[in-house]
Amino acid sequence: MGYYYYILLTVCGGEPNAPILEVTPVKSSNSVKVKWTKQDDGGSPIKHYLVRYKAKHVSDWKPELRLPPASEYILLNGLDWNTDYEIHVVAENQRGRSEPSITSFRTATEPTTIPGTTSIIPAQAFTHNIISAHRLPP
Numbered sequence: 001m002g003y004y005y006y007i008l009l010t011v012c013g014g015e016p017n018a019p020i021l022e023v024t025p026v027k028s029s030n031s032v033k034v035k036w037t038k039q040d041d042g043g044s045p046i047k048h049y050l051v052r053y054k055a056k057h058v059s060d061w062k063p064e065l066r067l068p069p070a071s072e073y074i075l076l077n078g079l080d081w082n083t084d085y086e087i088h089v090v091a092e093n094q095r096g097r098s099e100p101s102i103t104s105f106r107t108a109t110e111p112t113t114i115p116g117t118t119s120i121i122p123a124q125a126f127t128h129n130i131i132s133a134h135r136l137p138p
Contacts (some may be wrong), residue, residue, distance in 0.1 A: 016039065017039035017091070018089075018100060021100060028108070032076050032085075032107065036122060039093065041117070044051050045094065049089060050067075050090040051087065056084040056086055057084070085104065085106070
C-alpha cells in the first residue's frame, strides 16, 4: 500500500505595488500637491501611505508622514523657493511595504510682490500757481 500526500499551496499575495505619483505646483506659491494613484494592493488592503521628502541639496529628510489608506494626495506647504526636492511615497499593507515611488520637482521662484495684493503709491495733491510778470513802460 502506498501513501499519498497532498500538498496544498496557498498564494497569499504580498507587498503592494508602488503608487504612481503626479506633482502639481500650486500657482504663485512655494507649495506643491503630490497626488498618487493606488496600484495592486498585493491581496491585502492598504493600511496607510508613508510620505517623506527633502531638498536635494541637504542630507536630512523631513519627518515621515503617515496618511490614511483613503488618502490620494498631500499638499506640501512652506517649501523653500526655487529649490529642487525629492519625494518618496510608499504603500503599506499587512504583508509589508511597496518599493518607494520616487519623483523630483522644483519649487517656483519667489515672486517680487505678494500675489493678490496691489501696491498703492500715495499721491500728494498739489496746485500750480502761475504768476505772470509784465514790465511796465517808464
